Amino acid sequence: MGTKAERRVAATLVSAYHEARLNELVARVADAVDRHRAGELDAFEVDKVIHRYQRAARQLWTFCGQSGAEVELAAHTIRRMAEDGVAVDWWERGGTRH
Template sequence: MSSKSERRAAREAVAEYHQAQLAALVQHVGEAVDRFRAGQLDVFEVDQVVFHYGRAAKELWKFCNASDVEFTTSLIGNGPPVDWWERGAPRRR
């Protein structure tokens, strides 16, 4: 069993990871809005990006809020990087 300070450190590591990954996801939305303002995307295309963002952010939230924060920290540090944008891609029919 880990100590209270180890769990606190793990929670902080996951929070930092969550913040960094969420910022990367928000970047996609910002780019879409910029392209909309430049006339490169229509409002429906921006809406699709916002929808995609919501799905990706939800997947990231589920990962970062798993019950075993120390296991999550080990996945962040030792596992392959996760492309949360890709993970949130809408399913094609």
């Protein structure tokens, strides 16, 4: 486990990542609601999108951890993904059961 300052930096990175990915997921729900209002999707189709959002957001929350070593591990992983040009498609992950 790193120093208090290192944990704070890790927590800030993970929080920013979490918020950015949540914004992407919420945009999917907003799009579905807009399409429902326009008559393109029925209520059941929107409901499927909302359930998928819930699964994806839960997996994202689990990945990001909440404290201590979990946050530091998540921060390390986020840094490595950025260096390697790898991105997790949380929406896709929400479509399957793990």
